[in-house]
Amino acid sequence: MTPVDRRPVPGPLSTQTEISAEISAEIDQAKHVSTGTTSAQPVLDYPPYRSSLLRHPTKALVQADPEELEQWAPVFGNQDVGPQEADLTIQHRGEPIGERMVVTGRLLDGDGRPVAHQLVEVWQANASGRYIHQRDQHPAPLDPNFTGTGRTLTGPDGTYRFVTIKPGPYPWHNHQNAWRPAHIHFSLFGTDFTQRMITQMYFPGDPLFALDPIFQSITDEAARQQLVATYDHDVTVPEVSTGYRWDIVLSGSARTWTESDGPR
Numbered sequence: 001m002t003p004v005d006r007r008p009v010p011g012p013l014s015t016q017t018e019i020s021a022e023i024s025a026e027i028d029q030a031k032h033v034s035t036g037t038t039s040a041q042p043v044l045d046y047p048p049y050r051s052s053l054l055r056h057p058t059k060a061l062v063q064a065d066p067e068e069l070e071q072w073a074p075v076f077g078n079q080d081v082g083p084q085e086a087d088l089t090i091q092h093r094g095e096p097i098g099e100r101m102v103v104t105g106r107l108l109d110g111d112g113r114p115v116a117h118q119l120v121e122v123w124q125a126n127a128s129g130r131y132i133h134q135r136d137q138h139p140a141p142l143d144p145n146f147t148g149t150g151r152t153l154t155g156p157d158g159t160y161r162f163v164t165i166k167p168g169p170y171p172w173h174n175h176q177n178a179w180r181p182a183h184i185h186f187s188l189f190g191t192d193f194t195q196r197m198i199t200q201m202y203f204p205g206d207p208l209f210a211l212d213p214i215f216q217s218i219t220d221e222a223a224r225q226q227l228v229a230t231y232d233h234d235v236t237v238p239e240v241s242t243g244y245r246w247d248i249v250l251s252g253s254a255r256t257w258t259e260s261d262g263p264r
C-alpha cells in the first residue's frame with residue numbers, strides 16, 4: 001500500500017480553528033481507527049505540527065560507537081557544575097522580572113529508584129516569553145538580568161532543584177497566531193553523550209494546552225499530564241518564591257515523554 005503523503009501543501013498559514021480541528025481528528029483516529037490506542041510518545045507524522053512532517057526521522061537512527069564518539073564529543077562546560085548554576089536568578093547584577101519560583105523533583109528509573117549524580121540542564125524563555133536567541137525576534141522584551149539557562153546534578157536521592165522565573169507563552173510560526181504553552185526545556189544526561197534525552201515541563205491549568213500541536217502530538221491524556229508540574233506549597237520559599245514539583249521517569253511504562261523519539 002502506498003503511504004499517504006501528509007506533508008503540508010505550501011500556501012497561507014492555517015488558522016487555529018483549522019489546527020484545532022486537525023488535533024481532534026488525530027485523537028479520533030488514534031482512538032478508533034488506526035491502532036485502537038492513543039500514544040504515550042509523540043506521533044512523528046503529525047500534520048497539525050507542520051514542520052515536524054518535513055523533518056521527523058523516516059529511517060532508524062545510525063548506531064554510533066560510544067567510545068569512539070567520546071573521543072571527539074565536546075566536553076560539556078569547561079568546569080565542574082557549581083551549585084550557583086541551578087539558580088537562574090543570580091546570573092546577572094540585577095533581579096530578573098517575573099514570578100520567581102522553585103522547580104524541583106526527582107529523576108527516577110522505571111522501577112521508581114532514584115537516579116543519582118545525573119546532569120540536568122534547563123533552558124527557557126523569560127517572563128515575557130522571549131528567548132535570548134537570534135531566531136527569536138518577536139516583539140517581547142529581553143530581560144538584561146535573565147539568560148534562561150541552568151544546570152545541576154541530581155543528589156543521592158535523585159533530586160534536582162532549580163530557582164528560576166516562570167516563563168511566558170510565546171508565538172511561533174506553525175500556523176496563524178500560534179502560541180506555545182509556557183514550558184521549560186529539560187535535558188538529561190546519562191553516563192555518556194549518547195544517552196542524552198530532552199523533554200519539556202509545563203505548568204498546571206495552561207489555557208493553551210488544547211491549542212498546541214506539540215503538546216497534543218502525545219495523544220494519550222495520561223502521558224500528557226506527566227509533563228505538567230504540580231504546584232507544591234511545601235517547596236515554596238516564604239516571601240520569595242512559588243514552587244512546583246515535577247518528577248521525571250526515564251524508562252518503563254510510566255516513562256516521561258522525551259524527544260529521543262520525538263520531533264522537538
Ligand SMILES: [Fe+2]
Nearest residue numbers: 125180183185
Ligand atoms: Fe521552547
